[in-house]
Amino acid sequence: MCFMGRWSEERVIGAAPDASSLAAARKLARPGPWSDTGSNDVLVWGKCQGSGKTPYQVSVDIAAPAYRCSCPSRKFPCKHALALLLLWAREEAAAAGVETAGFAEEWAAQRADRAATRERRQSEQQTDPVAQAKRLSDRLTLMDAGIADFARWLTDLVRTGLASAHNQPYSWWDGVAGRLVDAQLPGLAEQVRAMGSDIHARADWADHLLLRSGRWWAMTKAWSRRDQLTPDEFADLRVAVGWATASAExxxxxxxxxxxxxxxxxxxxxxxxxxxxxxxxxxxxxxxxxxxxxxxxxxxxxxxxxxxxxxxxxxxxxxxxxxxxxxxxxxxxxxxAGSLGEGCSIAEALDMESAAVALSPWRERHPVLFAGVRVCPGEAGWLRDGSGDALPLVGAAMDSLLALTGSHPVNVFGELEEGRVRPLSVVIEGAVVTP
Amino acid sequence: MTWLADIRSSALVGTGRHPVPAPPSELEFRPPEGLSREELLLDQAALVDVATRAARRPDLLDTGRLPDPAPPDDAPLASADAARLLDLLLNQPPVGPELRTQLVADWLQLAAASGQRVPHGLLPALLALADARPSVAEHAHPAIGVRGRWLQGLRQKGSGRQGPAPDGSGPGDSGANPTATVDWAGLRTADATAELERLRGSDPSAARDRLHTHWDTLGARERAAHLAVFAINLEPADEDLLEKALDDKAKSVRDVAAGLLDRLPTSARASRMAARLKTLLRVKGLLRKQFEIDLPPDPDPSGLRDGISPAPGTGEPDRLGRLATIIRGAPLEVWTAAADRSTAATLAMLDGETRVIDTIVATAALRDDAEWVRALLGVRTDARLLGCLAPAEREQALLRHIRSGTAQPMALVPLLRDLQRPWSAPLANAVLELLAAKNGAQLATMLSAVLPTALPSDTADQCRRLLQRSDDYAPRRRVFRDVVQYQSFRQSLTEAFR
CATH class of the missing domain: 2.40.50 (OB fold (Dihydrolipoamide Acetyltransferase, E2P))
Structure with missing residues (x-):
């Protein structure tokens, strides 16, 4: 993707899959077991003497980033790759300038080949408009059938009653989701699967399922009238049903x-x-x-x-x-930046959500920057603004939020989701902090 | 919102069995003709969904539940280096859990000494560690600052538990009831003992008066338990009550009283014991004088009262036990008087009398008799004796003991563990020599918990050399590695707070 320069040790730590890999890597991050190390703009490589006879061959693509090691570890990146990066980050090994090791070069070449093949395949697809149109119409036929099937399932659901759906096992929901996946509607499938667990986990399952059924019903209606939607409206619907947009586009x-x-x-x-x-x-x-x-x-x-x-x-x-x-x-x-800018009140944020729902009824998450809100303990925690309005928090590290803010008014950026706020960053004393 | 309630019940039961309500007229939403019941319900559910999300209102929080914002922190923030080290210790400790706890405690003490405080962002992890590790909790103040105390207050309020108050006063004090004097006799035995213990700690004579007042109304078990409390702040004025207790019906009470009187060498019982001991001691030998000690005869009534064991119904009486009782009760001066020599010379005359010396060691330690303790340390190294000395002198005594070369390494473990840390350089070197010796590995592992903090920083090089001895036994290497890690981290901490 791009050349990032030498990594900091923090960055290496950030790449570790878990604490034990990191601990193991720290032990290996000494010159002793390493040989044939080196680096260039995109690759860092080296050989690490493990318990076996042949040393492990480690290569890291620091730009992508991607890792490869001949060790059998299923951790990714493994301790060898991490240790090599640590040494490199500390400038203790893998100096630039030496000739790229054969195994590293080979791996990089394989990766480049694969990427090229992928791109070629994509561009070939684009260059064949007839085949492309056929694929599109096949997909739409499949999706239309899937949506019609889903609409029928919804009418069955309300005819037999939500209470009987509550008694269904998870496999029943999973079956419905499976049919949606087959119809190339993975976004809808994901929502149905989530409902299969929510319905047993949430106290307000009846209202939740009722409102969701309404939203799903509206989606089936919108799909059948997709010709009348604006491009933006149609794009939002595509995201909701799970029809991905190719990154090339x-x-x-x-x-x-x-x-x-x-x-x-x-x-x-x-x-x-x-x-x-x-x-x-x-x-x-x-x-x-x-x-x-x-x-x-x-x-x-x-x-x-x-x-x-x-x-x-x-x-x-x-x-x-x-x-x-x-x-x-x-x-x-x-x-x-020392600040995230001007925020809004809780009432204004809800008005914004309201306007956003009118624009795109499928969207479930709205970014909001709150101005001068206090973090208050209680249940999952609350945000409260100067006018006394409050919103419950969700997924918040309350100890950390309280320690950082002292319950003084601060600006908080977060995601508004089903009437609750997931706080993602806080502005304190001229710095943006992650709780 | 009866419309929503109607839709909900219709949906729950199912449109197969329940009619679908019509949308309220004020919404001006008219469903198209010819819809099935199911479609009519789903259409309205979609409407309710959008309306709910578009019409959310903020909650109103009960202001009574709002915490007061934290007061401003007046202490300066720890330096960036110091903060980074604490972050490392808390979130990615490079050392084992024991060393980590020690280093966090060190960090807090260094911060306290330089008047700096923990960065707010690290407080949650620190307080969580303090919950699990008392030694961290002990040093949390004042380094956690105003914000840390505020957080602790919130946590206590949140969990509803009565922990220690933020100012550091212990929870034990909360049990102090000013009216306890009145209903002390009404308390359950264990509570009454605890209350008496508290009073004895602050006002020994008041405790004595209270027990004296209630003595005759108490059961035997209570008398014994309450009297045992007098071990705290024992003083000559307690003698009368203890003498009275020697006449008690219950043996348990008499034993407690005798044990306490053993600690009062100026008491009347001590004089009686002195008289008994004198008759047993004889000095023999011309050039090399030596004590000859007779075994005591069957005790007379007065001796029985003083706690000397009576003749058993069958078999031989425990005459050595009787001798020990007499030695413990008599003043130690009886020995020097009988020998007419200095304390050390007197002890020399007891050479070979192991049991007698054991009893004298116990007696001297119990009475905290400095002269005898020092003299005894010349012939015996014992944790009880060392415990009587001031820290510096204690270390000296132990060092002499180690240098004498007669020390049993395993017997040193408890003595070294109890010493104040860090040790002085001479002691540290003497111990390192033992550890580095061929058979020192076991001692090293036994001392692994204390060594990192016990060895002063100027032994770092020596520890590093020992660590690098490649042919070494792994557990010992681990001990030295811990020491080296601790010392180098500790060094970084000191520099970060400079």
């Missing part, structure tokens, strides 16, 4: 220049998939969110520090604001 869209201010970021891990959301605001006030995904055990893209200013261009996915976006140029940090 996004790349082709207009790139917006920086500097982009990192408002806050959130990482989640549902056991199968890790997700990272990074909220950014551009110089003209445009707010976008960059999403990164990684399978279990794989490394997510490096998190961006809240409050950092990034010299980077971004391209936006289609849809209504705040849009999803992707970086289209190398990232270059350009210092830290």
């Amino acid at each position: 996004v790349h082709a869209a207009e790139s917006l220049p920086g500097p982009w201010l990192v408002l806050g970021a959130h990482r989640s891990d549902d056991g199968r998939l890790q997700q990272q959301r990074t909220w950014l605001r551009g110089p003209d006030g445009t707010v976008v969110v960059v999403l990164d995904f990684a399978a279990q055990g794989q490394a997510l893209a490096t998190p961006q520090l809240a409050g950092a200013l990034l010299d980077v261009t971004v391209a936006r996915y289609p849809g209504s604001a705040p849009q999803r976006a992707m970086f289209t140029s190398p990232l270059a940090p350009r210092g830290l």
